[in-house]
Amino acid sequence: MLQKTNRLCKKKEIDSVFGRGKSVKEGNLTLKAAKNQLDSVRFCFVVSKRVSKTAVGRNLIKRRMREISKAALPYLKPGYDLIFIVAPGFGKLDYRGIAEIMEKTFLRAGLMTAGKI
RNA sequence: CAAGCAGGUUAGGCAAUCGCUCCUCAUAGAUUUUGGUUUAUGGGGGGAGGAAAGUCCGAACACCCUCCCGGGGCGAAAGCCAAGGGAUAAAAAAGUAGAGGGUAAUACCCUUCGUCCGCAAGGAUCGAGGUGCGAACAGAGACGCUCUGAGGCGAAAGCCGAAGAGAUCCCGAACCGCAAGGUUUGGGAUAGAUUCAUAGAAAUAUGGAUUGUGAAACGGCUAAAUCCUUACUGGGCGCAAGAGCAACCCGCCCAAAUUUUUGUUCUUAACGUAACUUUAGGAACAAAAAUUUGGGCGGGAAAAAGUAGCUCGCUUGAGCCCCGCGAGUAAUUGCGGGGCCAGACAAAUGAUUGCCUCGUUCCGCAUUUUUGCGGAACCAGACAGAAUUCGGCUUAUUACCUGCUUGGUUU
């Protein structure tokens, strides 16, 4: 689990990222990124009910993405709010598959310099 | 061995690295609510289920409505107000239904009677009293026509019902019309085809039987799943209930500042005077009003808008599990002992690995079959994640165990 300083929780802030953020799409994953006034990177994960019918399946995807984000945190540029939106078809992937897609997404968005997670 | 019926248990373990949340202790820091609050680090401890699910029921708890009791207060009295407690009686609405029991309570559970289903083990969302719908086809005939109603039966709902009126059908008469038909009027019928017995002079009444049709046939069937009554149960609304604080708004009070007005005192200038007076300006004090700021107290009814700010409720309760001794056929329950109990708030309980068993699939050998042994692969694999809390029900699902029934085969 991420620390509280790396979580994006408030509805207002999420709405503002949706409004002014730039989006990058890689496969089934969409990333919305926007600058914030802080030194840290904050994450938010959106997994709709269409991805997985059960709460267990959705929580598993979110937990794995949080772990990958935690591992990637030292390599990322600070000062951004990030929202990951998961599209259907994501539930079949395991940990390594998700990590691969997220790494590609970070590189395409220009948030990461070294390609190591 | 096969098919089936009933009941029960289980829902992996150990370890490594990196993390999250709650409680507690220590250290360091911040801060005038200072044995408080809060931040960081470290030590210790706790951290999903049998269904956490569906939300189909029931309760606890909270608020509201109705009603009852009511400490106390006011009043000459009648009576009025009212903290608080409650659901005996009433209203309304919703539900329940063989009998008896269990429970906080239920549409749940247990025992038992009857009925139905099943060869059986067993099973059923069957069960108060009454009334009532029953198309089409088939059939002679399909719930039996409507209203008033003397009288009778019944605890009630309601039922039976002499007689009369209307309606429909059949038979007939008169009139109108070329005819189809129409109007008026008389009689009969409106539960019954055939047959038997009894009573009777008879009409008829009562009781029984029958072919065929059909789901159902003058005697029943069917209401939790379209009604009424009786008996029983106060009702509604759900923790996004509800409460407090802050903030905001309104009112009052206090303090300070500024402005304006008035009054008093002092002073400057001007007209005039012996002098007071008068006019204009300044300073000080007092009073009033307005505005702003700060503090305190009280309130926020209705409507509209904004903000999902903080805290409590919030997790130990009708608790759950095990053992022993009792009550009871049982569900359940009394006493004693021991053990266990998550509390987040965009929402923790995890991620990546290693090993061990439990399993699953495949292959080979032995065996009549079941099965056993060996090897390989997958390697805890299914359903599934607390959100106010419990008790049921239902649905989803892994691996197994026990008892019983029927049938087959072998001895």
Added chain:
RNA sequence: UGCGGGAUCGUCUAACGGUAGGACGCAUCCCUCUGGAGGAUGUUAUCUAGGUUCGAAUCCUAGUCCCGCAG
């Protein structure tokens, strides 16, 4: 989390427990030199599974899917 509503032809909708109707579509034909308009004929449906009933779109139970409300 709690509470509530719904599912009927391709679409929008009706229907006391008793033959599932209508509109717009679609197909064919007529009309016209052709198309449109108009006319005629036809096509296609009760979310799923049990139950109550002689009989279920309707009533009951369970499930699936969709939608709404809360301060």
